[in-house]
Amino acid sequence: MNTILLIDQDTNILEMLQTSLARAGYTVRIAVDGNAGLRLAHTEKPDLIVLDMLLPGLSGVELCQELQKDRDTKDIPVFLISALTVPPANTPWRPAPDAEVHTLRYQAYLPKPLSLKQFLSKVESIIHPQAKFQQATGQIVLLISADNTRRESIHHILKEHDFNVRAYDRIIKPLGAFRAAPPAAWIIDQALLNAGVWQALKQVKKRHPALGLIVLQDEKSLAHPPKHLDEIDALIPPQAQPWQVAVSIQQVLEHRNIRERVDILSRQLLEFNNEVVDTKNTLLAQNRELDFMNRRLRKLSELKELLTGMLVHDLKAPLTAMMGAMQFLTMDPDNTIAEGSRKILSEGLAAGKQMQRLTETLLDEQKLENNKLVFDIEPVNFEEVLGTSIEMMSSLFNMYKVTVSAQIPPDLPLLQADPMILQRIIENLLDNAVKYSPINETISVLATLKGSMVEICIADRGDGIPPEQRDSVFDRFTQLEASQSARIRGGVGLGLTFCKLAVETMGGEIWVGSLNDVGAAFYFTLPILKNGEEAFQMS
Structure with a gap:
């Protein structure tokens, strides 16, 4: 017994055709959309597929194309029934002026509304092409x-x-x-x-x-x-x-x-219109939900930033007191402290200064993001600011057994920058270099005049940063994976984010690479002070 697959979203037509074909002795399978029809075509392997051109899911054109792609279904004859005008079989055809060219492959076509007599006659001629029918095939x-x-x-x-x-x-x-x-x-x-x-x-x-x-x-x-x-x-x-x-x-x-x-096209158009309206309403509901969640996330983010700022601000007082006490112990001439204890106090003081830099970085980064940090731009001698930073961090360098080598041209022009912010940038980059430098290695600091900008490089001799990870190193709280030998101590991933925001605010750029293909090198540029230019304030 031959099997016929009917695919049409009009249930009245499906019922009429199923009844007529069943009376004619055929096994009938039905589907009401293109996707279900494609699945049945693969599982049932029918002798004939009868389908409408206007289908939900896969359209008739798309369904014909999918059937042709699969070797299990490409030889199944296709009988098109549609209220649309269908082009001749096996000829190039463009469904719309801006659509791609398609070639419809089918064996028969009848326009809707259908004549049952003609429909059954065409079905018979497709399934039994050798049979001869004497009676009229018209309506x-x-x-x-x-x-x-x-x-x-x-x-x-x-x-x-x-x-x-x-x-x-x-x-x-x-x-x-x-x-x-x-x-x-x-x-x-x-x-x-x-x-x-x-x-x-x-x-x-x-x-x-x-x-x-x-x-x-x-x-x-x-x-x-x-x-x-x-x-x-x-x-x-x-x-x-x-x-x-x-x-x-x-x-x-x-x-x-x-x-x-x-009438058929009007009903199908109405159904499609209803589907579009339903989809629009669903999208509007999802958009309202996303908007609500977005407002809620913004509120939570503001609360988190406020709480973080309060905690960091409250940490500064006890941290300052602790550092002052340790500094007093190391500097008071009346105290007789063993050399081992003095070394421990120096390391603790270095760690305290590092933590102080971290808290200040976090507070200033929040101000930068909220456009509340004021920059006092003035003429700056880079070599002097670098010397101050190296002196402030000398305990840290001694604790991790690294040295700093600076190569600054004697005729380097003055920079146009905020000296305190520049010092913070240098200290953050030096701190990062210490973190990834092996013991007994040297951190290099270079400054080069390039046009109206000075390019500054701070490079370590560690394992370096893979090229695919370099774009993300300036993201907040980013922690790059590194070998255990390279990672001497951890961090929280805030210093580089602050450096990027501060450098760009002062008119420069910052990026990461390597120096002579060794380690990680952070480069940043700042403008030089031009003749006759006065200091100004930037927020």
């Missing part, structure tokens, strides 16, 4: 007329126009066949249109609104128009020729076909 027309001569002449001309005509001389016989296989048009004598016939006609039209009704008038009925005139598609006067009846039927069916195709 079914039910002809009921008591006038034998008129009925025979109309029957003959309609068969010539490829209509499948079922002719009767009275109304009783056609009713059973009428319910089983509704015709496309019904031609009937006006004299036979009694109340019972009208009732039967209304019931059928309720299920098949595309049914056309043509009424044959005679000499007696010309003076009495039939009831329910608005339900009649055409009135044929007694003097009309049989060919005029055929033309009238063709016009009625074409008009009905166009109307039904418009």
